[in-house]
Amino acid sequence: MADVLQVQDLNKIYDGKATFQALTNITFNVDKGEFIGVMGPSGSGGKTTLLNLISTIDRPTSGQVIVNGQEPHKLKKGKLAEFRRKELGFVFQDFNLLDTLTVEENIMLPLTLERVDSGEIDKKVQAFTQKLGIDSILNKRTYEISGGQKQRTAIARAIIHQPSLLLADEPTGNLDSKSSKDVMQTLQMINEKDKTTMLMVTHDPSAASYCDRVIFIKDGKLYNEVFKGTNQKVFFQQILDVLSMLGGRFG
Amino acid sequence: MTFPQFAYKNITRNLRAYLAFYLSSSFAVMIFFMFAMFIFHPALETGYMNNIAKKGMVFAEWVIFVFSILFVLYSVSAFLKTRKSEFGILTIQGASPKQLRLLITLENVFIGLASIVTGIIGGTVLAKLFFTAGSYIVEMEPLELYFPLKALGITIGGVFLPLFVLISQFTLFIIHSEEVVSLLKGSVKPKREPKPSIPFSILGMMFLGGGFGLALFAGIDIGSAVIITVCTVIGTYLFYSQLSVWVLKLLKRNKKFYRKGTNLLWISDLMYRVKDNARLFFIVSIVSAVAFTATGTLATYKSMFTTEDSLYEMEFLSYSSNKDENEQLTYIQQQFEQKNIDYEQSKFKAIETGQGSSNYPVLVLSYKDGMKILPELKTPKLEEGKGGFTLGKQNEKDIQYSKIIRQTYN
Ligand SMILES: Nc1ncnc2c1ncn2[C@@H]1O[C@H](COP(=O)(O)OP(=O)(O)OP(=O)(O)O)[C@@H](O)[C@H]1O
Numbered sequence: 001m002a003d004v005l006q007v008q009d010l011n012k013i014y015d016g017k018a019t020f021q022a023l024t025n026i027t028f029n030v031d032k033g034e035f036i037g038v039m040g041p042s043g044s045g046g047k048t049t050l051l052n053l054i055s056t057i058d059r060p061t062s063g064q065v066i067v068n069g070q071e072p073h074k075l076k077k078g079k080l081a082e083f084r085r086k087e088l089g090f091v092f093q094d095f096n097l098l099d100t101l102t103v104e105e106n107i108m109l110p111l112t113l114e115r116v117d118s119g120e121i122d123k124k125v126q127a128f129t130q131k132l133g134i135d136s137i138l139n140k141r142t143y144e145i146s147g148g149q150k151q152r153t154a155i156a157r158a159i160i161h162q163p164s165l166l167l168a169d170e171p172t173g174n175l176d177s178k179s180s181k182d183v184m185q186t187l188q189m190i191n192e193k194d195k196t197t198m199l200m201v202t203h204d205p206s207a208a209s210y211c212d213r214v215i216f217i218k219d220g221k222l223y224n225e226v227f228k229g230t231n232q233k234v235f236f237q238q239i240l241d242v243l244s245m246l247g248g249r250f251g
Numbered sequence: 252m253t254f255p256q257f258a259y260k261n262i263t264r265n266l267r268a269y270l271a272f273y274l275s276s277s278f279a280v281m282i283f284f285m286f287a288m289f290i291f292h293p294a295l296e297t298g299y300m301n302n303i304a305k306k307g308m309v310f311a312e313w314v315i316f317v318f319s320i321l322f323v324l325y326s327v328s329a330f331l332k333t334r335k336s337e338f339g340i341l342t343i344q345g346a347s348p349k350q351l352r353l354l355i356t357l358e359n360v361f362i363g364l365a366s367i368v369t370g371i372i373g374g375t376v377l378a379k380l381f382f383t384a385g386s387y388i389v390e391m392e393p394l395e396l397y398f399p400l401k402a403l404g405i406t407i408g409g410v411f412l413p414l415f416v417l418i419s420q421f422t423l424f425i426i427h428s429e430e431v432v433s434l435l436k437g438s439v440k441p442k443r444e445p446k447p448s449i450p451f452s453i454l455g456m457m458f459l460g461g462g463f464g465l466a467l468f469a470g471i472d473i474g475s476a477v478i479i480t481v482c483t484v485i486g487t488y489l490f491y492s493q494l495s496v497w498v499l500k501l502l503k504r505n506k507k508f509y510r511k512g513t514n515l516l517w518i519s520d521l522m523y524r525v526k527d528n529a530r531l532f533f534i535v536s537i538v539s540a541v542a543f544t545a546t547g548t549l550a551t552y553k554s555m556f557t558t559e560d561s562l563y564e565m566e567f568l569s570y571s572s573n574k575d576e577n578e579q580l581t582y583i584q585q586q587f588e589q590k591n592i593d594y595e596q597s598k599f600k601a602i603e604t605g606q607g608s609s610n611y612p613v614l615v616l617s618y619k620d621g622m623k624i625l626p627e628l629k630t631p632k633l634e635e636g637k638g639g640f641t642l643g644k645q646n647e648k649d650i651q652y653s654k655i656i657r658q659t660y661n
């Protein structure tokens with residue numbers, strides 16, 4: 001199968017008072033339709049850094065990111081915007097919703113920017129928000145809703161334009177186990193139905209067990225990876241084993 | 252929701268954020284427009300004002316021009332800081348450069364036009380007050396309000412519209428030159444507690460004290476005026492950026508006072524605010540100072556002109572462009588006759604020219620006329636190309652001889 005995402009020799013050094021190497025020589029490939037989990041110790045992993053580089057939020061110090069044959073970091077501004085609109089969906093660790101807009105308006109923002117027909121927008125908003133259980137809060141402003149509701153709003157915004165690559169930074173971090181399960185099932189369904197490729201950072205082993213493969217990162221280096229066999233329970237146990245080997249604290 | 256609808260919602264639901272920017276822009280427009288209205292007043296096209304006082308006002312307008320730009324740029328950068336994350340979110344959601352340009356241009360046109368309208372209305376009201384107060388000081392008929400076509404043209408087309416266009420470009424430049432990650436983090440960068448420096452605070456006090464001291468006790472000439480200006484400008488800046496924080500810090504150190512009731516809240520809050528807004532306060536102070544000083548100087552100059560420089564009990568000065576000269580003269584003569592005042596009239600032609608380093612305007616008359624008017628001066632015969640200069644009714648020894656540029660009389 002064709003690789004949707006290729007990451008080659010990726011390095012990120014933060015310049016500041018002290019320079020800090022957050023990622024060292026990260027290389028991996030992701031097939032079309034694969035659902036990848038990224039795990040690692042809190043704070044020192046470099047997971048958010050990795051996602052930021054893939055999503056063109058930040059610039060790598062060296063190395064390559066290739067998405068569907070394109071190198072986004074080398075695109076011109078106009079093309080890059082189009083790339084972000086069409087190919088990418090992003091769920092931020094801290095949501096990044098616009099507080100001037102309602103929940104509904106936040107969710108439809110990617111479609112608005114793409115100039116999609118208003119009738120079609122309404123249909124999609126309804127479909128996706130029902131799946132995520134937020135169709136009753138569509139007219140609320142972001143300061144009127146809970147952390148979990150914000151998270152689901154952010155997820156809806158990231159998937160509504162059916163991107164070919166979905167990047168999610170702890171999409172279940174603010175949810176109880178029941179809602180977490182709902183969200184993971186929604187993601188899994190989108191993954192299977194739309195063949196959306198997904199890369200999800202998580203601290204939660206049970207959320208990670210929905211993935212096809214889990215990559216472990218420690219101190220900015222690739223540490224290990226675990227593939228799901230046929231059984232989710234066995235996979236869950238394997239994940240726990242690697243995590244205990246890794247040490248460190250998990251959220 | 253279409254993109255224009257989004258832009259509209261973004262502005263209307265975020266009015267508070269736009270308010271500060273709008274108000275400070277309005278203030279800049281207002282002061283600038285008031286001065287422009289004064290400078291281009293038709294009654295001042297001819298007459299006494301055609302000289303140093305007007306030059307002073309034009310100079311004041313330039314100062315206000317420069318500070319207006321600084322002021323507006325400063326408030327727009329403060330405004331931008333609060334909105335960086337918004338631009339970051341739009342960028343990562345895939346807003347095209349064209350859409351961002353449209354959004355930012357719309358916003359700036361909207362705020363720009365609103366503050367130009369507000370500023371011009373405010374400036375007109377202020378000008379009316381200014382004209383009335385000014386006329387009270389110099390005891391003449393108040394200048395009339397007029398339709399200020401030139402002032403409007405310069406304020407709108409010459410300065411502020413281009414400024415707001417420039418600001419849009421500046422905003423776009425900032426957005427395009429930063430990585431999305433720093434845009435997203437832009438609004439949440441923590442502030443450090445302001446640390447005033449004691450030497451700078453003391454220096455500020457010295458500059459302010461020196462400036463005011465000189466202004467009160469020293470003789471006013473060009474040299475001391477420059478020193479006073481420089482001292483107060485530096486002093487004012489240090490006052491806002493250092494001294495005020497330092498005073499608040501002293502209050503904070505006094506635990507008994509600091510921990511009482513709401514003192515804790517307002518002092519620590521004010522410390523951050525004062526520091527944040529130091530530059531804004533500074534610019535407002537300087538602009539107001541320039542406006543007041545210019546008005547004051549004008550009044551002083553005017554009264555100086557009328558008492559000291561007169562050769563006669565009463566003078567009527569008319570420029571060659573004055574079409575109503577004969578009517579006005581007749582009117583004056585009628586007034587004298589009605590009140591039964593005995594008078595003698597002497598009439599001469601003169602040309603106006605600048606004298607000395609400040610280009611102080613003086614009237615030059617021909618030697619022949621001069622001897623007729625002031626026979627008591629017994630001025631020695633002047634050589635070709637030389638002239639004599641006297642300040643009003645003074646003795647011969649006060650006459651300074653200097654070379655004047657040859658002009659043709661007609
Ligand atoms: N802008 C930055 N400048 C300097 N160092 C940074 C910056 N951003 C992150 N780091 C450092 O890089 C390392 C990795 O950060 P990153 O945010 O990628 O961790 P993470 O794996 O996402 O952690 P968490 O699970 O807590 O979200 C951390 O040690 C962090 O201090």
Ligand SMILES: [Mg+2]
Binds near residue numbers: 048093169
């Ligand atoms: Mg993180």
